[in-house]
Amino acid sequence: MKKPTHLVLFDIDGTLLSAKEDAWKLPNAETGDEVLMGEVDLMRDVIHDITGIKVDPYRHRPSGKTDAQVVFELFEGICISEEEIYDWMPKLLAEYLKRLSKIINGPDSAELKPGVREVLENLVKRDDIVLSLLTGNCEGAAWLKLATHGLEKYFTFESGAFGDMAKHRDELPAIAVQKAKSHQGHDFAGKSVVVIGDTPSDVRCVKGLNAKVVAVATGSYSVETLQAEGPDFILKDMSNTPEVLSAIFQSL
Numbered sequence: 001m002k003k004p005t006h007l008v009l010f011d012i013d014g015t016l017l018s019a020k021e022d023a024w025k026l027p028n029a030e031t032g033d034e035v036l037m038g039e040v041d042l043m044r045d046v047i048h049d050i051t052g053i054k055v056d057p058y059r060h061r062p063s064g065k066t067d068a069q070v071v072f073e074l075f076e077g078i079c080i081s082e083e084e085i086y087d088w089m090p091k092l093l094a095e096y097l098k099r100l101s102k103i104i105n106g107p108d109s110a111e112l113k114p115g116v117r118e119v120l121e122n123l124v125k126r127d128d129i130v131l132s133l134l135t136g137n138c139e140g141a142a143w144l145k146l147a148t149h150g151l152e153k154y155f156t157f158e159s160g161a162f163g164d165m166a167k168h169r170d171e172l173p174a175i176a177v178q179k180a181k182s183h184q185g186h187d188f189a190g191k192s193v194v195v196i197g198d199t200p201s202d203v204r205c206v207k208g209l210n211a212k213v214v215a216v217a218t219g220s221y222s223v224e225t226l227q228a229e230g231p232d233f234i235l236k237d238m239s240n241t242p243e244v245l246s247a248i249f250q251s252l
Contacts, residue, residue: 007180007188008123008248009134009160009173011197012145014063014219017110019103019145036062039100040070046095047074051088063220064201066136066163066172067093093164097140110148113218115238120154122245130184132156134176134195134202138164158183173206194248203229214247 010016019035040058048054055074062070071092075085104110123131132155135142139162146152161176181187193211195202198219203226206213215231216238217223227234233247
């Protein structure tokens with residue numbers, strides 16, 4: 001078997017799939033951000049029930065944020081130290097996952113983005129890549145969401161980075177690279193690392209690694225907004241499998 005030489009990392013929300021409005025009882029939601037706010041409100045309830053603290057409504061746009069960052073931002077303006085928040089984090093995420101599993105629990109609760117399965121079927125057959133994740137979701141939430149459409153089987157979780165591993169998304173690429181190196185015994189660097197995502201944060205977070213970025217406008221951001229961030233490639237969606245594979249593997 002050929003030794004893998006490239007690390008391909010997918011975002012989840014807005015890139016591979018999105019939770020459906022009906023799952024969150026948000027029939028009038030028009031954007032992915034409005035649906036993600038359902039997850040933020042769920043975390044607000046968890047924070048209150050675990051800590052007794054009633055945090056204010058979320059004041060930020062949730063797309064591209066890590067779960068840990070959302071927790072910290074919910075505590076903004078409250079005199080709570082980072083150490084206390086970190087101490088609470090395991091309990092908060094555990095309860096959050098328990099409640100999330102009652103909402104995101106099958107294909108009717110999440111929409112699979114166009115062309116995703118076909119792209120993943122092609123990628124998983126290759127033995128020269130490691131296929132994993134770079135997502136703001138904590139690892140448990142990532143598995144839960146992917147399992148709605150049986151996508152978890154395509155990814156090597158041990159070589160990815162998740163939203164409970166860092167406060168900011170910019171920290172995740174280096175974590176994924178280090179984990180992949182430890183798991184695969186190979187150092188992935190530069191354009192041998194490919195990130196596919198739907199937000200400006202997905203594009204920006206890998207600038208320090210000089211990785212390749214394929215942006216897809218299947219989330220809350222337009223082609224024009226994503227193009228302004230300077231990704232290597234920009235796609236409307238992943239419905240054209242050869243186009244997606246070409247963007248990922250060109251010059252590899």
